[in-house]
Amino acid sequence: MSFTRVLIANRGEIARRIQRGCRKLGLENVAVFSDADRDAPFVAEADHAVCIGGAAPSDSYLNVEAILEAARATGACAVHPGYGFLSENAGFAAAVEAAGLVFIGPEPDAIARMGSKIEAKAAAEAAGVPVLPGYRGEDQSDARLLQEAEALGTPFLVKASAGGGGRGMRLVSDPGDAPEAIASARAEAQSAFDDPAVFLERYAPRARHVEVQVLGDTHGTVLHLGDRDCSLQRNHQKLIEEAPAADLPEAVRDRMRAAAVRLAQAIGYRSAGTVEYLYDPGRGEYYFLEMNTRLQVEHPVTEAITGIDLVEWQLRIARGEPLALTQGDVQFDGHAIEIRIAAENPAENFRPETGEISLWAPPAGVRLDTGVEAGSVVSHHYDSMIAKLIVHAPDRAGAIRRAVVAMDAFAVGGVGLNLAYQRALLTHPDFEAFRHHTSGLPEMFPGGWTEPSADPRDMALAAMALHLHLAPAGASPWESLGSWRLTAPAGWPGATSYWETTKDDPIRVNGSGSVLTAVQLDGQTIAVESAALGSVLINWIPNCRCL
Secondary structure, three states: OOOOEEEEOOOHHHHHHHHHHHHHOOOEEEEEEEHHHOOOHHHHOOOEEEEEEOOOHHHOOOOHHHHHHHHHHHOOOEEEOOOOOOOOOHHHHHHHHHOOOEEOOOOHHHHHHHHOHHHHHHHHHHOOOOEOOEEOOOOOOHHHHHHHHHHHOOOEEEEEOOOOOOOOEEEEOOHHHHHHHHHHHHHHHHHHHOOOOEEEEEOOOOOEEEEEEEEEOOOOOEEEEEEEEEEEEEOOEEEEEEEOOOOOOHHHHHHHHHHHHHHHHHOOOOEEEEEEEEEEOOOOEEEEEEEEOOOOOOHHHHHHHHOOOHHHHHHHHHOOOOOOOOHHHOOOOOEEEEEEEEOEEHHHOOEEOOEEOOEEEOOOOOEEEEOOOOOOEEOOOOOOEEEEEEEEEOOHHHHHHHHHHHHHOOEEEOOOOOHHHHHHHHOOHHHHOOOOOOOOHHHHOOOOOOOOOOOHHHHHHHHHHHHHHHOOOOOOHHHHOOOOOOOOHHHOOOOEEEOOOOOOOOEEEEEEOOEEEEEOOOOOEEEEEEEEEEOOEEEEEEOOOOO
């Protein structure tokens, strides 16, 4: 099981995260990339890199044979799947092992067993882990499903046995809607996962999503590394995660952790994995949801409160090393929060943003796992999440404050991000008071979320900052913008227009060097006698001519 070179079958921020883990252990890494990712940071930072196909995931990151051929060509003896793509594909794990390579993750049988939600819930029941009442039988006929739906009563969920991410899931509140919900869930499950099997389970309104991180070696040892809360979700996709889960009774927390270890032991689990639960605060009960047989997107918050490097231990376990710690050695320190940063516009129904990042200046003093930098191109071919901001503080309130400060200091240009929306979630009274739940966004923003309007002065200063950023020091717009006119409008020689994306009229900035004047959308003029860019922030002194 020894290896010195690891192929990373993934891209973006998780590829860079695994590269850091490899370097920590003195292992070489191999990046595989698509045509669209040729100039991505994870490719430039790799020890070896191989193009495996076109931009479409099916041509590259889901192309099993191309990935195995890249491993053979580069002499990689192990494959790390990261998360997403092929990470929970039992067939891929089996193909890696059949090729004589080490799969850095659990055994294919464990992936397959937990990949079927029906089988996973049966395994959980056998291990004494509570599950929601429902029907998970082999008889998939309409008559049997409708019979079981009537016995279960509303509200209930129809859920695809395979896959995840909310696909193949339907909520039934009226018994008359059951036939259509079952049919549409089946069709979506077949299309998304090539498996039409569904099951039924009682719907738990206002539930929270709590999960337990487990770590198992090849010598039979399984530990838990604490819990996380991932209840802020949109369409079953997590937005913000925190560790430990807040406002959770300690007795319930202990039972959740013990149950996760029992389930992992029962299936002979190795590597990092996550047992996910629905927690019903009204009943004070928890129920098994699923087990993710891979590294989670939110793993950094667990690393922050435990000091344990999960990627390092994935690599060590894959080499056959025993866990060098006991459950008593796992200590928890403070509170951590992770914010998923996505290139999307929440004010326009979360429309994806694409294009080149012209400015990338993340805050200092916090952890940022990112797949981009200035000059990177955000493509429509892949998931819109481009980074994760992770903060750690002695308590939850401190972590929230630190996250807000960090987001306010984040400067980015060229591509819009969801930072304002995530900030609104973090500072919402429901989040602070633990009233949030997995379906709570409509309650938090009853009329939908509206992006806050920028202060007019701030907009003018932003236009000035962009003006200085685009013009070399000491250069006038005449010298720097590449086009000219014989006479400028309204007596503003060298004036340059900057448009806010949601406005039809521009902000006009006049001047060069440090003396600038901006005419705003409402006609107000703001004049600055000394403006300079310090890093990416504008330092300015007004000359008291705000007209």
